Each structure stands twice: as C-alpha cells, then as structure tokens.
Amino acid sequence: MSTPTYRLFHSPGACSLAPHIVLEELGVPYEPVRVVIAEGANSKPEYLAVNPRGRVPALWIRDEAGERVLTEAMAILVYLARRHPQPALLPADPEGFVRALEWMGWLGSTMHQAGVRTVFRPERFTTDASGAPAIAAKGRESIRAGYADIEQRLRGRDSALDGGFSAVDAYLLVFYRWGNRCGLSMRTDFPEYARLMDAVRARPAVKRVVEREGIQID
Known part of the structure; x- marks a missing residue:
C-alpha cells in the first residue's frame, strides 16, 4: 500500500490544529492550506467545493483508491492514526x-x-x-x-x-x-x-x- 498524499484545510487556531499537529508528528507528506474563518474564507465557493458544510478541518486524500475528502476533526484524527500506526498516536487495544x-x-x-x-x-x-x-x-x-x-x-x-x-x-x-x-x-x-x-x-x-x-x- 503506497503512502497517501494529503492536503489539510485548516484555519489558524481552530480545531483543525489537532490534525495539523498529528500530520506533523506522523511525518507523512501533506500540504497545509489556510482557510481563515475570520476572513470568511470558509464560505467562499472554492472552499465549499471542498467541504459544502463550510467548516474546517477537511482532509483531501489521494492514494491508490483515488481522491476524496474527509471532514470532522475526530474522524480525521482516527483515520490518520489508523492509516499510519507508527508512531502510535492512538491505542491499538x-x-x-x-x-x-x-x-x-x-x-x-x-x-x-x-x-x-x-x-x-x-x-x-x-x-x-x-x-x-x-x-x-x-x-x-x-x-x-x-x-x-x-x-x-x-x-x-x-x-x-x-x-x-x-x-x-x-x-x-x-x-x-x-x-x-x-x-x-x-x-x-x-x-x-x-x-x-x-x-x-x-x-x-x-x-x-x-x-x-x-x-x-x-
């Protein structure tokens, strides 16, 4: 299984900070993309095309299965920790x-x-x-x-x-x-x-x- 490529859509200091940290801790390839909520960037058409709910974080994923977007901080954290079990950022038991x-x-x-x-x-x-x-x-x-x-x-x-x-x-x-x-x-x-x-x-x-x-x- 090849290593996925990620693009994390985040707003400074939002709950997207957590998956941003996890991606950095994992050391996997990813591109951070700022979507500044205070400037209304999350309501612009280009971001709504990524996440129609207009919320961050959103994680764009490209791997052998194709391209897709995952939303919600908890879901993203679990996905990343399960997809990349080392270093262990969530328990296995x-x-x-x-x-x-x-x-x-x-x-x-x-x-x-x-x-x-x-x-x-x-x-x-x-x-x-x-x-x-x-x-x-x-x-x-x-x-x-x-x-x-x-x-x-x-x-x-x-x-x-x-x-x-x-x-x-x-x-x-x-x-x-x-x-x-x-x-x-x-x-x-x-x-x-x-x-x-x-x-x-x-x-x-x-x-x-x-x-x-x-x-x-x-």
Missing part, C-alpha cells in the same frame, strides 16, 4: 481506543459545540440579540466546569492516555488555547492541564505547527 474516542467525543460535543461556541458565537444560539450576553455567560460557566473535569482527569499524568503522547493530547491543546481566549485563567486555575500542555508545546512537531499557524497558546 480496544479499550484504550474507545477511551480515546470517549475523550474526543466529549471534547468535540460538550466542550466545543455546546460550550466554547456559545461563548465565541452566542448570537448563533438565539433569534433575540439581547439574549446573546446571557448565553455567553452561561457558556462560560459550563466550560469552566468542563475544564475542572479535565484538570481532575489529568492530575498527576504525563499524557491523557496511557502510553504517552497521543492525538488526544493534540486535541486538548486546542481547548487549552480556547480557554485562554474565553477569558479564563487557564494557567492559574487549571495548573495540571497547563503542565501537561507545556509538555505538548515543547514537542518539535507542535512547535512547528504553532509557528506555521502564527497563533498564541497562552
């Missing part, structure tokens, strides 16, 4: 694997769609503009509880999963950054989370991606 899915499913749903998005884009959750500040306030309260959960689960650990750095740690870096952007004092209030993310940020592949995307974590 069934329980370890589903524990990784448990982490990523909760991050992508409760913490992202029902949490951080209500803080960043509260107007999308109401038809009454005057209610947006209350939605954002409630969202901030909810994600604080979520970050407290993460803090407890990471206490005394060197990685989210047994066995060292994984795709879950890359995904957790996204949410650590977003916590800072939501106005939370992540380093002060969640020191165990910050400690682990400092170790993630020290990895050469992560440094390269953060520099390429031009983002700040803290």
Whole structure:
C-alpha cells in the first residue's frame, strides 16, 4: 500500500490544529492550506467545493483508491492514526481506543459545540440579540466546569492516555488555547492541564505547527 498524499484545510487556531499537529508528528507528506474563518474564507465557493458544510478541518486524500475528502476533526484524527500506526498516536487495544474516542467525543460535543461556541458565537444560539450576553455567560460557566473535569482527569499524568503522547493530547491543546481566549485563567486555575500542555508545546512537531499557524497558546 503506497503512502497517501494529503492536503489539510485548516484555519489558524481552530480545531483543525489537532490534525495539523498529528500530520506533523506522523511525518507523512501533506500540504497545509489556510482557510481563515475570520476572513470568511470558509464560505467562499472554492472552499465549499471542498467541504459544502463550510467548516474546517477537511482532509483531501489521494492514494491508490483515488481522491476524496474527509471532514470532522475526530474522524480525521482516527483515520490518520489508523492509516499510519507508527508512531502510535492512538491505542491499538480496544479499550484504550474507545477511551480515546470517549475523550474526543466529549471534547468535540460538550466542550466545543455546546460550550466554547456559545461563548465565541452566542448570537448563533438565539433569534433575540439581547439574549446573546446571557448565553455567553452561561457558556462560560459550563466550560469552566468542563475544564475542572479535565484538570481532575489529568492530575498527576504525563499524557491523557496511557502510553504517552497521543492525538488526544493534540486535541486538548486546542481547548487549552480556547480557554485562554474565553477569558479564563487557564494557567492559574487549571495548573495540571497547563503542565501537561507545556509538555505538548515543547514537542518539535507542535512547535512547528504553532509557528506555521502564527497563533498564541497562552
């Protein structure tokens, strides 16, 4: 089986940061393509031709089976880790694997769609503009509880999963950054989370991606 060629469509600091890190960690050929959400690039016809939902990430794949596009961060992370089992970025054993899915499913749903998005884009959750500040306030309260959960689960650990750095740690870096952007004092209030993310940020592949995307974590 030949090595696939990839093109990752990403927006700086979005959840696409996680598959961007995983591709860099794997060392496989890929082309990063910036689709800056803040500039509306995800709504332009050329990107909608890639992903009609207008969201990032999207992973274009070319291999012996042809060309196709895979969307959704969790799906992309699992695909990459399964297609390229070395270095092992997700556990091979069934329980370890589903524990990784448990982490990523909760991050992508409760913490992202029902949490951080209500803080960043509260107007999308109401038809009454005057209610947006209350939605954002409630969202901030909810994600604080979520970050407290993460803090407890990471206490005394060197990685989210047994066995060292994984795709879950890359995904957790996204949410650590977003916590800072939501106005939370992540380093002060969640020191165990910050400690682990400092170790993630020290990895050469992560440094390269953060520099390429031009983002700040803290």
